[in-house]
Amino acid sequence: LNSINNVVDVTNYILMELGQPLHAFDAKTIDGRMIIVGNAQKGEEFTTLDGSQIKLSDEELMIRDQKKSVALAGVMGGENSGVSESTTELFIESAYFLPESVRRASRKFGIESDSSYRFSRGIDPEGVEYALQRACALIQQVAGGEVCADHYDEYPQPIQREPIYISKDFIEQKLGYGVDSSSFEDWMKRLGCHILGDAARWEVTPPKYRWDLFYDVDLIEEYARLNGYENIPETTPLMNYQPTAHFDFYDKSRVLISSAVTQGFYQAMNYHFVSSHWQSEFLGDSSKLSGNGVLTASEGITLKNPLNEDLDVMRTSLLPGLFKNILHNSRHNMSKGALFEQGVVFEKKESFVEHHRLSLALWGSSRELWQKDETPAVLRLKSALENILRRLGCQKWQWRKVEGHLTPDFLHLGQFAQLFLEGKPVGYVGSLHPAYKAKYKLREDVALGDFDSEALLKNYPRKFKFSPLSKFPAVERDLAFLLPHQMEAGEVIKVIEKVSPLVQSVAVFDVFSGSGVADGMSSVAFKIKIQDDTKTLEEDFLTGLQKQIIAEVERRLSVKVRGE
Incomplete structure (x- = not known):
């Protein structure tokens, strides 16, 4: 504390000795020789002892005389009533103010004083009178003078402590x-x-x-x-605690995440909150997505108290966040990459529901300098997803094309397919719509996929049955069929697989349209792996099986083998 004069020094001494703030006024500056405690007038200006000029509202408690304010109650006195070298008469205030009132005024005007510090933390209301008498005695001792009148005590409702x-x-x-x-x-x-x-x-x-x-x-x-x-004694705390394992889905989801990482994808972790404007702008018409395994909810759940206007709804899909990640990376010269996110999306039914989803995003070229052709991003993403399915023990999945009017707005009409497991839709893959690429100035090829994590993990872990490696070699046969553009290659694969139990696998390895192929048709080539674990397959048998496959495909699907 700085020494100012003997009177102010006494009030500061009492503050340190008893914890009771006091304030001394020059009594000659008090108009009407009267003190009024009440709220300030709205818009009133007041200058404190330290020279600060503040503009008051009608919420601040003030000490006033008949004409003006002379102190901001509990915080600081006014410049217009301070003690100076010419002061000959004193008026000393010893009071109790509500801590919250003093704290509010001190913070509002940024005025921190020793008085406001004590008042805002609470003082002893029973010590107010004693502190005043002690101050008067000390002032008489160090400055002379006499106490002209008895003190005035206004304490209509004594404060009682609650038990x-x-x-x-x-x-x-x-x-x-x-x-x-x-x-x-x-x-x-x-x-x-x-x-x-x-x-x-x-x-x-x-x-x-x-x-x-x-x-x-x-x-x-x-x-x-x-x-x-x-x-305090040293004792080992006793805890009635039974360690619990993670819930089943958590453990399984770690395998899903590990499988995605194995396929070269990097994990993204976005907020569960998104911008309603961005989500609707990216997803487009949600009616195309609802009810077919693509999206779980058509509208986001609006937050009552969002962190900011850009995070005002709970997400209904992971893809808007992943696509924003792609834009960020692309604009920072990352011309290719692969991201995935395993997380929850939200839906409001009778209550709030969480759905676990896996979303994949892949962009950029995969062609190296020594390669002639480039594999489209959507096929690379599809291949990666199938590897994940194998890792999870999924079997006999199917890809089905979707009618154009049901294709999501953000995906290419001709490059969109749904994934089915056990006859139920569980997700999809597709290429980003060219209009979106143009709108967001993306040069790279972009593929997106979204899947129901719980459906993918339904049969995990699958019990594997050991089968010894065959002692007899497998044989591959290539067959090409002329298929209408609207026919799915998967239909041919299903027919071939049912011809004989010796057919181990069937895969498309070439699609051709052009010279020598009729309009509206494509030449689709299939690689068929045939193997018998009990004997070596002879050429006559293979020729007969090949003819049987051709005949069955032509009969069931009304198509022709190429070359006939």
Whole structure:
């Protein structure tokens, strides 16, 4: 504290000695020799002792005379009534102000004083009168003069402390060790508390000057401090705790994540909150997505208190976030990459529902310098997903094309297919629509996929049955069929697989349209792997099986083998 003059020094001394803030006014500056405590006038300007000029509202409590404000109650006095070298008469204020009122005014105007610091934390209302008498005695001692009149005391409703209820069990629960009842009662009495009851339920009323004792835990803190922290016994805590494993889906999802990483994808983790504008702008017409395994909800769940306007709904799809990741990477010269996110999307039905989804995103060229042709991104993503399915033990999945009017707005009409497991749609893959590439200035080829994680993991872990490696070689035969553009290659594969149990696998390895192929038709070539674990297959048998396959495909699908 800085020494200003003997009067102010006395008030500061009392503050340090008794914790009671005081303020001394030059009595000759008090108009009408009268003090009024009340709210300020709205728009009133006031200059404090430190020279700060503040504009008041009608919420601030002020000390006023008949004409003007002379102090901001509990915070600082006014420049217009301060004690100076010419002061011959004093008016001394000793008061109690509500802590919240002083704290609010101090923070509003940014004025921190020793007075506001004490008032905002609570003082002893019973010590106000004694502090005033002590100050008057000291001023007489150091400055002379006399007390002209008795003090004025306005205390219509004495403040009463509410009792605090506490039990021995609660104290022991918080401290973690046994407590002696008589010791607790003794320490509370030494603090000046009035205590009634017994260990089952004590009623403790703190003294009025201990405003820091307000809750039951405050009493526990004081007891531990007074009893000595060094006396707290060292005990091993007993916990009634049974370790629990992660829920089943969590463990399975780790395999899903590991499988995606194995395929060269990097994991992305986006907010569960998204911009409603961005989500609707990217997804487009949600009616095309609802109910077919592509999207779980048509509208996002609006947040009552969003973090900001760009995070105002819960996401209904992982793809808007992944696509934003693609844009960010592309604009930072990442011309190719692969991302995935395993997370939840949200739907509001009778209650709020979470759905676990896996989304994949792949962009850029895969062609190396020594390669002639480039594999489209959508086929690379499809291949990666199939490898993930194999890792998860999924069997006999199917890809089905979707009618154009059901294709999501953000995907290419001719490059979109749904994945089916056990006859149910579980997701899709597709190429980004050219209009989106143009709109967001993307040069790279982009493929996207979204899948129901729980459906993919339904049969994991699958029990594998060991089969020894065959001693006899496998044989491959290539067949090309002329198929209409609208026919799916998967239909041919299903027919071939049913011809003989010796057919191990069927895969498309070439598609050709052009010279020598009729309009509206494509030449689709299939590689067929044939193997018998009991013997070596002879040429005559293979020729007969090949003819059988051709005949069955032509009969079932009304198509022709190329070359006939």
